Amino acid sequence: MTALFGGAVDRVPVTSLAGCGGTATVDVQDAVDTHCPEAHKDAEKMARLAIASHELTGIENIRVPFDFVVEPEALGCEIRWGASPQSVPAVRTHPFEKPEDLRMPENLLEMDRIPVVLEAIRIIRKEVGDSLPISSLALGPFTLAGELAGVEKLLIWTVRKPVYVKEFVALVTDVIVEYAKAQYRAGSDIVQVSDPTASPELISPAAFKQFVKPALTKIAESLGGPRLLHICGRAEMITPDMVETDFDGISIDEVVDVAKIRPLVGDVKILGNVSSKSTLVFGSAEDVKKEARNALESGVDFLEPGCGFSPITPIDNIRAMVQVVKE
Numbered sequence: 001m002t003a004l005f006g007g008a009v010d011r012v013p014v015t016s017l018a019g020c021g022g023t024a025t026v027d028v029q030d031a032v033d034t035h036c037p038e039a040h041k042d043a044e045k046m047a048r049l050a051i052a053s054h055e056l057t058g059i060e061n062i063r064v065p066f067d068f069v070v071e072p073e074a075l076g077c078e079i080r081w082g083a084s085p086q087s088v089p090a091v092r093t094h095p096f097e098k099p100e101d102l103r104m105p106e107n108l109l110e111m112d113r114i115p116v117v118l119e120a121i122r123i124i125r126k127e128v129g130d131s132l133p134i135s136s137l138a139l140g141p142f143t144l145a146g147e148l149a150g151v152e153k154l155l156i157w158t159v160r161k162p163v164y165v166k167e168f169v170a171l172v173t174d175v176i177v178e179y180a181k182a183q184y185r186a187g188s189d190i191v192q193v194s195d196p197t198a199s200p201e202l203i204s205p206a207a208f209k210q211f212v213k214p215a216l217t218k219i220a221e222s223l224g225g226p227r228l229l230h231i232c233g234r235a236e237m238i239t240p241d242m243v244e245t246d247f248d249g250i251s252i253d254e255v256v257d258v259a260k261i262r263p264l265v266g267d268v269k270i271l272g273n274v275s276s277k278s279t280l281v282f283g284s285a286e287d288v289k290k291e292a293r294n295a296l297e298s299g300v301d302f303l304e305p306g307c308g309f310s311p312i313t314p315i316d317n318i319r320a321m322v323q324v325v326k327e
């Protein structure tokens with residue numbers, strides 16, 4: 001927390017606070033004989049896996065949940081869970097055709113797995129006390145809107161029906177704020193808002209400014225508590241806008257040149273950017289160390305995977321990342 005709020009720290013923390021991947025890798029699941037997809041649906045198992053991922057790797061925070069479909073499921077999308085521990089659950093149906101189809105549920109915090117995630121946060125808080133920060137996930141507004149309506153449809157609407165996009169994004173913004181505030185109340189220290197569908201790989205910087213930035217700004221302001229923003233891909237194109245949304249830190253992946261965006265961020269902290277999809281998964285421990293050193297030298301404030309850990313990340317590669325910081 002000191003690193004996030006600008007105090008003096010003895011070294012850069014090595015964490016997995018933000019990003020799209022979770023922390024419950026298959027190696028961690030096997031080590032504590034607690035597996036996904038069951039752990040996505042059971043607060044005790046989710047808490048056990050999250051704590052184990054810290055204990056077994058040395059990553060300096062605890063994080064839940066491990067999937068990206070909690071809010072879409074709660075709002076009525078069907079989910080494809082996948083059968084194996086390395087499956088990443090995905091939204092199977094996008095049932096919302098127009099803004100009128102979507103309503104804020106009266107009992108959002110009781111819908112589907114939302115109580116499971118909140119209970120997992122409570123269990124973790126009790127177990128770890130105040131010795132470690134807990135981070136929790138709320139989907140970003142454009143990503144959640146994309147899951148509800150279908151990403152293709154949402155992208156077409158940015159051109160043909162901008163009013164639809166604005167209404168969808170406004171509705172999901174209320175959902176995100178209510179859910180995220182409940183995460184703080186349950187004991188989470190940091191809410192990370194991940195918005196992969198708002199990446200410059202998918203929408204133009206102009207569309208980001210028009211549709212996403214106002215919603216993110218409202219979310220940051222409404223949350224009040226410690227908050228991080230993660231957007232994948234070439235985020236340097238939208239870095240000044242990300243900074244202006246007033247999150248405390250931005251999480252970026254390996255395609256972003258940290259040294260280049262450093263002068264643009266002011267007091268906002270940079271988290272990243274060891275390659276989640278290539279080096280951490282397929283590289284050797286030495287490759288990971290090299291990339292981690294580069295990230296530190298280029299000026300990250302938190303050493304993190306660029307986009308969270310993929311479930312198939314070897315545990316030795318995560319340990320290598322931790323080791324670099326401790327050395």
Ligand SMILES: [Zn+2]
Binds near residue numbers: 196230232308
């Ligand atoms: Zn990502």
